Amino acid sequence: xxxxxxxxxxxxxxxxxxxxxxxxxxxxxxxxxxxxxxxxxxxxxxxxxxxxxxxxxxxxxxxxxxxxxxxxxxxxxxxxxxxxxxxxxxxxxxxxxxxxxxxxxxxxxxxxxxxxxxxxxxxxxxxxxxxxxxxxxxxxxxxxxxxxxxxxxxxxxxxxxxxxxxxxxxxxxxxxxxxxxxxxxxxxxxxxxxxxxxxxxxxxxxxxxxxxxxxxxxxxxxxxxxxxxxxxxxxxxxxxxxxxxxxxxxxxxxxxxxxxxxxxxxxxxxxxxxxxxxxxxxxxxxxxxxxxxxxxxxxxxxxxxxxxxxxxxxxxxxxxxxxxxxxxxxxxxxxxxxxxxxxxxxxxxxxxxxxxxxxxxxxx
Numbered sequence: 001x002x003x004x005x006x007x008x009x010x011x012x013x014x015x016x017x018x019x020x021x022x023x024x025x026x027x028x029x030x031x032x033x034x035x036x037x038x039x040x041x042x043x044x045x046x047x048x049x050x051x052x053x054x055x056x057x058x059x060x061x062x063x064x065x066x067x068x069x070x071x072x073x074x075x076x077x078x079x080x081x082x083x084x085x086x087x088x089x090x091x092x093x094x095x096x097x098x099x100x101x102x103x104x105x106x107x108x109x110x111x112x113x114x115x116x117x118x119x120x121x122x123x124x125x126x127x128x129x130x131x132x133x134x135x136x137x138x139x140x141x142x143x144x145x146x147x148x149x150x151x152x153x154x155x156x157x158x159x160x161x162x163x164x165x166x167x168x169x170x171x172x173x174x175x176x177x178x179x180x181x182x183x184x185x186x187x188x189x190x191x192x193x194x195x196x197x198x199x200x201x202x203x204x205x206x207x208x209x210x211x212x213x214x215x216x217x218x219x220x221x222x223x224x225x226x227x228x229x230x231x232x233x234x235x236x237x238x239x240x241x242x243x244x245x246x247x248x249x250x251x252x253x254x255x256x257x258x259x260x261x262x263x264x265x266x267x268x269x270x271x272x273x274x275x276x277x278x279x280x281x282x283x284x285x286x287x288x289x290x291x292x293x294x295x296x297x298x299x300x301x302x303x304x305x306x307x308x309x310x311x312x313x314x315x316x317x318x319x320x321x322x323x324x325x326x327x328x329x330x331x332x333x334x335x336x337x338x339x340x341x342x343x344x345x346x347x348x349x350x351x352x353x354x355x356x357x358x359x360x361x362x363x364x
Contacts (some may be wrong), residue, residue, distance in 0.1 A: 003331045004032045005094075008055075008063065010084050011075035012038035012047040015098060017170060018163050018288055020073060021051050023320050030327045037063035039180055040172035047170055060084070064091055071121075071330060074098060078212065079188040082107040089114045089122070094330045096323075098125040099220075100212040101343035103191040105351060112341050121329045122340035123322075126220040128284060129337050130325050131318035133294035134221060136311050137271070137282040140298055141225065145275040150226070150255035152218045155268040156286070158261060163288040195351050197358065204357060206241030211350045215244070215259060219346050221271060222255065224338055228345050229255065235357040246353055277301050284318075291317050 007024070009016055024031045035055035038044040048056035057063040064087055071094035074084045082102045088095045095115075101124045102108040115122045128134055163169070196204050229248035236245045242261040247254055267286035272279065279299040285292040293313030300307050328334040 002029050004028075004030060005071055005327055005330055006069040007031050007033050008035035008037070008069035008072045009033060009053075009075060010037050010060070010063070010072055010088075011077070012036055012040075012043050012170075013075065014159075014163075014169050016075045017047060018159075018167060019319050020075060020323075021047070022290065023317065023323060025051065026320065027323055027327070030324070034068050035063060035066065040176050042173035042175050043170050050170075060087070064088075067091070070094060071096065071326075077184060077188070078103050079184060079191055082111045085111050085122075086114050089118050089120060092118070092120065094121040094326075096123050096125060096326050097340075099343075100124075100216050100347065101340075102347065103188065103212060104195055105344060105347045106194065107191065108344050108347055112344060115340055121326070121336075123326050123329065123336055124220075124338070124340060124343045125322060126217065126224075126338055127287070127318040127322045128217050128221045129224045130322040131282075131284065131294055132314035132316050132321060133282050133284070133296050133312055134225075134318075135337075136296045136314070137273075137280060138225060140280055140296065140311075141273065143298070144273060144278050144280055147226075147250075147253045147273055147275055149253055149274045150222070150250070151270075151272040151274070152222060152255060152257045153268060153270050153272075154214055154218055154257075154259045155266075156214070156261055157263060157265050157267065159286065159288040161263075161265050162267075162286050166289065196354050200354075200358065201361075203237050203239055203241040204354060204361075207237040207244060207357070208241075208350065208354055210242055210244060210259060210261065211353060212347075214261070215257065216346050216350065218257060218269070218271070219349050220338065220343075223342065223345060225271065225273075226250065228349060232349070232352045232356045234360065235353045236360065237357055287319065291315050294318075 024033050033053055036048050036053045037057040041058050044056050044058050072088045073096045075098050076084055085095050085097050192208050196208050229250050231249045233247040233249045244259040246257040269284040272281040281297045283295055295312035298309045329336050
């Protein structure tokens with residue numbers, strides 16, 4: 001019989017309501033959500049009642065003091081990730097930490113030290129690495145010859161276009177204290193400025209948010225697939241910070257990253273690995289609609305012969321797959337695809353991208 005893991009949720013916003021709580025309900029044989037915290041009383045009550053959560057809190061200290069769970073899922077705004085995760089490890093809890101693990105390397109390092117002093121499971125929510133399509137791509141990668149080029153693509157429309165037609169989201173009814181809102185915004189801005197610099201233009205500040213919010217999914221997946229790049233060759237951010245082009249040096253090949261967030265209703269995310277005669281591509285769809293199919297293409301051309309093999313479609317939701325992995329890591333000690341400490345490499349890469357982009361902006 002599968003052991004159920006008691007779980008407390010920190011943050012009851014959009015991601016909790018649209019993604020994690022429905023999947024946790026789907027996985028009710030593995031998880032029992034017994035407590036929830038959100039600083040908005042209206043959101044905490046609405047979400048807690050809807051999902052039948054018995055313990056509802058609007059004070060984070062009371063949430064931890066009311067110890068009725070073995071693990072926490074941290075879905076709070078990014079600027080609170082380090083604080084909330086450190087509290088959880090200090091309390092002896094297992095931690096699922098939604099990406100990005102933190103906004104900066106400086107925030108993550110002491111958090112990681114806390115984690116390494118425990119025997120608890122820590123997991124960062126890089127769901128693309130757990131997607132069945134990605135796992136299949138990992139098994140196919142050794143069949144490729146020497147890699148010549150990699151193309152990584154995130155050309156998307158923001159989530160509200162998709163979920164706005166499907167599910168309403170409970171939002172704060174003006175009931176979060178003003179001082180908390182101001183402090184949270186300032187903490188986020190201070191963290192971003194610590195990486196980008198006080199002289200950074202708005203496009204770069206917004207661009208860093210895109211890197212840590214969207215791009216980090218692609219960077220972590222590429223790291224699991226092929227490791228981190230040796231260096232960032234070039235990086236360009238457009239006027240709004242939501243049009244990004246980056247070139248990575250992997251020594252024997254170059255990887256390009258293309259990102260655009262616009263208002264065209266589609267979601268085109270993929271990693272394409274190219275050798276001289278082969279092509280391997282893994283594709284992702286919007287995370288805001290459950291169980292959309294993902295697939296893998298393996299193409300090989302030799303002489304006059306061409307063969308295209310499609311794997312999938314895979315319908316297991318990537319968020320479902322990562323939560324099953326988290327449960328198994330806690331309950332059975334199963335290894336994670338991507339250890340917690342590896343998240344530092346992704347934050348380092350985000351900083352390096354900003355540094356290269358800033359250098360290209362400097363007058364000669």
